[in-house]
Amino acid sequence: MKKSLYTLLLFFLAFSAVQAQEVAQLTLNESILYAIENNYVTKNARLETLISKATVKETTAIGLPQINGSFNLDYNPMIPVVFLPNEPPFGDPSNPADVIPARFGVNYSSALGMTVSQMIFDGSFFIGLRAAKTLTQLTDFDLVKAENDVVENVKKAYFGVLVNQERIRLAESNLARIDSLLQETKALNEAGFAEKIDVSRIQVQRNNTYSQVERSRTAWEISKELLKIQMGMPLTMDILITETLQDLNPREDLLQLLADEGEHRVELDQLNTQIELQQYDLKYNTSQYMPTIDFNGYMRRSGAGSELTTVFDKVNWFSSSLLGVTMNIPIFDGLSKSARIQKNRYTINQLENQRFFLNDSFQNEIFSAKASLKNDLNILDVQKENLELAQEVFDIAKIKYQEGVGSNLEVIDADGALTEAEINYLAALYDGLISKVNLEKALGILQVGLEN
Template identity: 25%
Template sequence: MKKNIALAIICFLPFHLFAQQQWNLKECIDYGLKNNRSNTVYENEKKAADAKAKEALADYLPKVNVTGTFDDNLKVQQSVIPAGVFGPDPVKVAFTQKFNTNGTVQLDQTIYDQSLLNGLKANKFSKQQADLNIKQNEETIIYNISNAYYQIYVYREQLRLLKENLETYHKQMDISKLQVQKGVTLQKDLDKVTVDYNNASSQIRVAESNLTLSENQLKYEMGYPINTVLPVDSAAQQDVAMPAAVNTNSSSFSAFNRTDYQLSEVNSKLLQIDQSRIKAGALPKLTGYVRYGAVGFGNTLGPAFSDLNPFSAVGLKLTIPLFDMFKRNAQYNQAKYKSLNAIENLKLDAGKYQLEYENSRTKLIKAQTNLDNDRRNIALAESVFKTTDLQYKKGVTDLIDWLTARNSIKDAQNNYLSSLYSFYQAKLDLEKAGGSLKTFYSSL
């Protein structure tokens, strides 16, 4: 008894573990948000924005410069003292010696620079821009993974239907072979069924290839190793075949929910700051400094380095730009018109995003209606085929009617598969247009 229980546990574990390995849509998105290579790119851009903010702040921090010079005056420069100062004749005097050393340490501190202060305001918006770029990249990952995932579901549904068709044709081929052997029907009838059977086989191979391509696309969007098997969850196949209806009655929409709109707003604010920064360039700039150094002279190298004369100074420097107004005005006008265009583009974007949302909403309503109709049409075509198949077996109708009824099922299935994919595509497009992809992801 104990051996039987242990054997049952051993047999159950592999299936249980395998079931745990099935990836549903939320798990695929979770993996993609962590492992897609584009995440690294946008994280690096955020770090670059942080570094840029520190660079802007550094212009208002103290700066210390150390300067050292050593001169070997090959020919010492002389100055002339005019006649009458020290005697009746002019006197030539050298105010330096052959060797001259000079070392200086100077600290500069910006006390007031309005253009720098305005530039510091851009740091907050630059960080917001980097964060929004990360958010937009996450939304793109969610959209692409969901799209590839739904493609896999649709191709699996197509394979299921094609294999059902293939089985039906195979059974009919067996019946037709017996009828040909008994002389009840002609070889051409068997050939007609065989042609449809071969066509179904070819369609299965194409669908299998498309399924593999979709699986590879999903791996790529997730950042999952291409050569590693990714067991996508197929337990929810019924949910795909019968997708839940989507409420499209709500027309509430706000362009601000769109990340790209938020990015445009941030860009507009940055342009306004740039405009004020250029304008502030006309204001005076005040800088304080502290300087300490030493000077050495000598006709030989020794005294020039050993006999140093220290000096120091503390001072203020006021800079008033006077004659650069033409260049600055041109720069200001450029920034002003860029800022005005950014504001107008925001209004254009709001209208464009409203249009995208309404169009996506309309497409989803149509796709949902088409899906319901095509699903009912399959059931109707199958009902017609059952009747025709029964009539054919009783000899009331011929093979042409049987094949026609079967082809009607195939046409209905193709329309259904197209509507199924269109439905999921429209659903994703509506989430994207409404700026609710992350909400969609959280609700999975």
């Protein structure tokens, strides 16, 4: 289901790019699935799993027969000289020298051979093979951890885009509200019912609100670029978010999350696998004290001739072969193996200490994340109430001003308070979403719901 959804998403993105000038409409889940497939971190993690599988094949090949062929054709421009003593019965009395030079060999020689070797016993090989297979498990856990990190970053970046979209909407609403008030005040000034300073005050407020709109738009563009980077999406494409903050922040889901006890964390799997690899390394170094036994054999056909044309004559070629078993027995290595074994034991102790600390830190992380989310939910309720009150105060101040029983300064103050309440509410909403992501990470459920 996950792969089919991703395929449909790619088709949808491609279709959108053609039809809507490279604009991709995305939901949160679509953004996450796209990022898992395209973010460079997860791409490299998947490649690492393939590398580990290739390492298993490479290690397995060491225990298989090793067969090599060879061929050579040699030419001796000057045949090497061998010196013989000039003594009877082969000496030459007429030669005053005490040695006689002799050339043994021919100008041309050739050989064709094949060597075979097979490991019979090597305790370290089987340990290394098990360690290589364990390494593939570690890379699988590393991939899950990489995907979790990508999901966390994409969610936070996605929420940042949503918050900035909402900030633009509120800022534009504020601008429209202040523009309406400005037009009304100008009309009252022209009719003689308002002073010029009243218009100037509102114009200042209008300029500040306009600046807020522009800053919100800039922040929105920056947050979209950040989301595309986290997703691994080309920066030339544009994105359109089809969800709202309210869609992604239902109160019942947050309350259910607070009651969740959490799942098994992949970080613990990673650490357990690292301990297992160190234990294999310890066994590997211990096995170096054991002898190794190998089978070796070769077969060779050799030929020679004084002329190149006679080198390959059948009568000049002869065969030779060898079969043997070799045993290597380690005797003394300066205590290097003993030092490596000690290092392995110390490293295992370090990892076990880290595992003990990790279990406690996970519990503390869950406790802290739940406390932060509860606090953010309380703040969100307060800021929502403040927003409603600020809106009510502004509406009353505006009505009083329109009816001539209030001042425009009161309206401006109320508008500023309403704008501040909106900003505080959005900040509280964003903090709540970030705390939700942090709690999902602490509980180990960042990708729950994406596998279906």
